[in-house]
Amino acid sequence: MKAVFMTGHGGNEVVSIAMRPKPVRQPGQVLIRMQAATLNQVDLYMRNSGAGITHQLPQIMGLDGAGIVEEVDEHERVLAPGQSVVLHPAIGCGRCEFCQRGEVVLCTGIQYLGEHRDGTLAEYVSVPAQNVFPMPAGLSFAEAAALGVNHLTAWRMLFTKAQLKPWETVLIFGIGGGVSLAALQLAKLAGAQAIVTSRDDSKLQRARLAGADHLINSSTQDVVKEVMARTQGRGVDVVIENVGAAVWSSAMKSLVRGGRLVTCGATSGDQPPADIRRIFIRQLQIFGSTLGNFDEFRDLLRLTERTGLRPVIDSEFPLEQAHAALSRLESGQQFGKIAIRIGEA
Amino acid sequence: MKAVFMTGHGGNEVVSIAMRPKPVRQPGQVLIRMQAATLNQVDLYMRNSGAGITHQLPQIMGLDGAGIVEEVDEHERVLAPGQSVVLHPAIGCGRCEFCQRGEVVLCTGIQYLGEHRDGTLAEYVSVPAQNVFPMPAGLSFAEAAALGVNHLTAWRMLFTKAQLKPWETVLIFGIGGGVSLAALQLAKLAGAQAIVTSRDDSKLQRARLAGADHLINSSTQDVVKEVMARTQGRGVDVVIENVGAAVWSSAMKSLVRGGRLVTCGATSGDQPPADIRRIFIRQLQIFGSTLGNFDEFRDLLRLTERTGLRPVIDSEFPLEQAHAALSRLESGQQFGKIAIRIGEA
Amino acid sequence: MKAVFMTGHGGNEVVSIAMRPKPVRQPGQVLIRMQAATLNQVDLYMRNSGAGITHQLPQIMGLDGAGIVEEVDEHERVLAPGQSVVLHPAIGCGRCEFCQRGEVVLCTGIQYLGEHRDGTLAEYVSVPAQNVFPMPAGLSFAEAAALGVNHLTAWRMLFTKAQLKPWETVLIFGIGGGVSLAALQLAKLAGAQAIVTSRDDSKLQRARLAGADHLINSSTQDVVKEVMARTQGRGVDVVIENVGAAVWSSAMKSLVRGGRLVTCGATSGDQPPADIRRIFIRQLQIFGSTLGNFDEFRDLLRLTERTGLRPVIDSEFPLEQAHAALSRLESGQQFGKIAIRIGEA
Amino acid sequence: MKAVFMTGHGGNEVVSIAMRPKPVRQPGQVLIRMQAATLNQVDLYMRNSGAGITHQLPQIMGLDGAGIVEEVDEHERVLAPGQSVVLHPAIGCGRCEFCQRGEVVLCTGIQYLGEHRDGTLAEYVSVPAQNVFPMPAGLSFAEAAALGVNHLTAWRMLFTKAQLKPWETVLIFGIGGGVSLAALQLAKLAGAQAIVTSRDDSKLQRARLAGADHLINSSTQDVVKEVMARTQGRGVDVVIENVGAAVWSSAMKSLVRGGRLVTCGATSGDQPPADIRRIFIRQLQIFGSTLGNFDEFRDLLRLTERTGLRPVIDSEFPLEQAHAALSRLESGQQFGKIAIRIGEA
Ligand SMILES: [Zn+2]
Ligand SMILES: [Zn+2]
Numbered sequence A, B, C, D: 001m002k003a004v005f006m007t008g009h010g011g012n013e014v015v016s017i018a019m020r021p022k023p024v025r026q027p028g029q030v031l032i033r034m035q036a037a038t039l040n041q042v043d044l045y046m047r048n049s050g051a052g053i054t055h056q057l058p059q060i061m062g063l064d065g066a067g068i069v070e071e072v073d074e075h076e077r078v079l080a081p082g083q084s085v086v087l088h089p090a091i092g093c094g095r096c097e098f099c100q101r102g103e104v105v106l107c108t109g110i111q112y113l114g115e116h117r118d119g120t121l122a123e124y125v126s127v128p129a130q131n132v133f134p135m136p137a138g139l140s141f142a143e144a145a146a147l148g149v150n151h152l153t154a155w156r157m158l159f160t161k162a163q164l165k166p167w168e169t170v171l172i173f174g175i176g177g178g179v180s181l182a183a184l185q186l187a188k189l190a191g192a193q194a195i196v197t198s199r200d201d202s203k204l205q206r207a208r209l210a211g212a213d214h215l216i217n218s219s220t221q222d223v224v225k226e227v228m229a230r231t232q233g234r235g236v237d238v239v240i241e242n243v244g245a246a247v248w249s250s251a252m253k254s255l256v257r258g259g260r261l262v263t264c265g266a267t268s269g270d271q272p273p274a275d276i277r278r279i280f281i282r283q284l285q286i287f288g289s290t291l292g293n294f295d296e297f298r299d300l301l302r303l304t305e306r307t308g309l310r311p312v313i314d315s316e317f318p319l320e321q322a323h324a325a326l327s328r329l330e331s332g333q334q335f336g337k338i339a340i341r342i343g344e345a
């Protein structure tokens, strides 16, 4: 089958678009004919180095994806051949303390598609049935695929960790990023007020269209000052961020007493001063988060189907043009997800 | 009336033990004839500089305390003259968002006894009725007084913030300190397992008597390594600490995936590297905490009365020897609270 | 001052519209020149018998209300004369265990305006400052008044008790009632899906306009069957009801496994069979609820101001026509709140 | 292999103790050489009628059990042949919404050992690996087996549903029963105060030895009155009960305002009057509960190992004397669990 896979680490030159053996479905698994996937920052990380992630080359890239069921177990209760489905990218060991608790994202033996094992940029994928969910009606395959990483990550941050309420205000840093944009969409569906930041006015304007209540250009405005001005000096209830060092201090200072900061990344560095004194005097709460569990994904899909939530797609490329797609992701110019169409021809 | 009050900032020379006007009870307040108080680290901080704390000199020292009701409002429902009582040291504005929520410790206009207004090292104190609680049976006035800061702080950290469960393990840093020792006592009453650290073997041995399950000498042993050895490589569910920079990294590394760190101080510095990457990859949770609310104090007193919990008293001094008491606190040699006896004739 | 007060128990003949002494503000209170109030079912209950509610005649009627601050304490932090305000109707003792916890609605010495003491159908009311909140911008006095009982009750049921989530479905019985209609508005602001029932098609149609996703006419349709049809056989996550015996069984059978039923009334009887077996086999959760606390009211007002939420006003009457207003409430024909204009002329 | 199985429904005459085919381990399962099991009320229910439970005769009886691993998957991470293990009796479908959430006890396709499929009263059992847990050190096989139903049920009631705190008081009805006795042991390990009821003074005295703080003989004393006397008129925070109709009213009246009642059975009838008015006026909370999930079982085993918790064993019978064991259970005279020894030669 056709697939996009890494043969080494470096630039696009280590990314092959060629034939790989079609996976053989194991009992308990579902074989899926892929229709679309989207790129995530971690795809670049894997291509560039993959440091710290156990994996073997060659490895097919891609974390999220959507497709059509080709083959399932005979006794399967939920899925049937021909059904449109969307993938959850985390394959747990099923046996550790965390898997027992339904916390696959904490699994001590976790394997992510496209990180620890072959991913979704391929004509076929075979994964455990629990990773396969019926696709919400009304979405394209690309839109559905896009839910599996960014929206799922934002969901857990907002709803499981921060427990954002409809009457609260959330500050989202770096609205151009995939998780940030997903967080904006979800926060608005939940009735909350959203303040977003970006260094780029055109991204802020597009965030406005996606429902942002307040815009802050972090290259020309003082974020903390603006946040305070727009919250009557009170600060926000929740901060969602994955920028790290560059905004850590502003994030903390933007919080109301007792407020909650949720982080899922640190692209600008992960070792800013911790500011413990501020944490205890103002009784702040900090939560680390990554991806989301199966039940969170189910809830996300349920809300998506009912509300018509649609991930923002920046652009689409056929599988054969994966190099161009990766380059666009690398450029940082996109607003929304870069999708890969699979198996159309 | 006799009182211990600051006339400036510095050493014991700015601490006067002399006469001050007896407070006049206002409506809604309770006038209390004090019997005992205990010293807290913040007393030294106030004496030394009081930087960042709005206050006016001369000011009577002392945060916690216990005594006998002298005078109350006519319509008071709970308290009556002659009753033994213990004080909650936080006087809220009653009007801010946080007071409305019962979160006096977040009040934007908070005043602590002995910090922002006259404190408890005096023959009489007059405070709002909501700060006055019936004293648990079976405790001395000194023991009861000791509950008002350290135990209340530990209570909120363990039960409100970390939500420690009976089947969990808590790691408590610096077991010599008042909050740490209170946390140990409370964790054991709640059925949890406790690992404690100290640089001093004799403090560790006394912690053993107070119920500690595992002892780590942090000057001779590697805390993280020991924690892992005693938790089958898993890490602890909860860390309680107020040391700050010196232990921040060890604290984070001692936590199980998804574990909770609660901090209420940073005596060794408050700006260690934040280690954001560890926070989000392992989905750690960090909570700042200070003191505790009225309902938390009520629950603490209820548990105290039923279980016979008794704060550890290191030593007792009469009011007239407040200088000696402050010096002992400054020495760091105490194990438990340094109490001040008041009004014993 | 002019007021509407009860001189006995019975029909409108025991309701006087005449002069009563203007209240004298006590320290800690706010004197308010009332502008509007709305009627609640409990007004009829008080007029008809008031059985079980300690009160003294004559007593001014009315629980909720909005007006203008006339006089406050000198040191008041939040309110100033001339400010538009809305009232919280519960006056707690301030001293019991529940008041200490911020749970005024559980206070052992609770007094409600218009139930245990003079209410809001008067030109002036004097209440503790903590019962007085700045009025959200953009609402009329009547609309603001309407928030104080029905919306506050619905708020606590949905958000504090049921903890309704944006991806969940709530079933609301008897959409004509004030609490039910408020619950519908709030559930929709929170992003949830709402199924409503009524015996009256015209009320269902008006509920549709207020955002209801599914309508069930409970006199012509089988509620449980319809709920299951509209939830793919799953049942709803949350039921909100105050009808009691007549719907208890349907309510329980409409719930998903582990679902939550919240009740704040039992107008059709309060002793249906409990159906314990269903409760434990399906692990159902049942929560009783009444009114809401100060922090819940603050959050409600915050959401109201931002979103433009407006209580539905069925009709308005001047204070002098309180009899006609009570009769309309008694008729059960209203859709939304019956408001009383005060002090206009 | 030898087994105890039902060949029909009725008395002990339908219970055969004879040979049945040894189960063949499927992939993902663990084959266990059983050492002990204990009887549960549901065993009698299955024998007597099994009404409402889908099952096929002949069926091996027994829900809980402990034994030694005979055979596992090659790649199994946790278990190895020769290891002592204890069983969780609920086999979920793994595919429904509830299984996805880690809520196996709500599974729409649940199968309990000894109810919907062959159970534990046999020399060998083969179950999915996730149902098999390392046995806590220090317990006999019979004691370990006893944890799997009664203690697990009590655990979920106390800790997951009621969220019992160390400073709270729990009222446990019918202390002779297996779940009640387990609840008493667990509540005491968690530091809470326990009031227990029984109609039998000798059971009350044994409960005293197990840590009960207050004893009420419900045939000679008024439960509500006694509860109020022992809680200063306040009522208890939590009620744990499985008696149903006979105690429902007392249970509700024994609760503090806002208190929590958890039920897992209704042996005396399940249709008492619901008393909705009391529920909403006092804002009571009612939770249905059955058994417990895998993570709850893991936490229970963890606490058991550390604290030396030991289920009370009333008596032990060899497998061959299962009839006598069932008769003793039927007599209601036992205090604690009736154990069955298996495979002891
Ligand atoms: Zn795992
Ligand atoms: Zn305040």
Ligand SMILES: [Zn+2]
Pocket: C092, C093, C094, C095, C096, C097, C098, C099, C106, C107, C108, C109, C110
């Ligand atoms: Zn009260």
Ligand SMILES: [Zn+2]
Pocket: D092, D093, D094, D095, D096, D097, D098, D099, D106, D107, D108, D109, D110
């Ligand atoms: Zn299932």
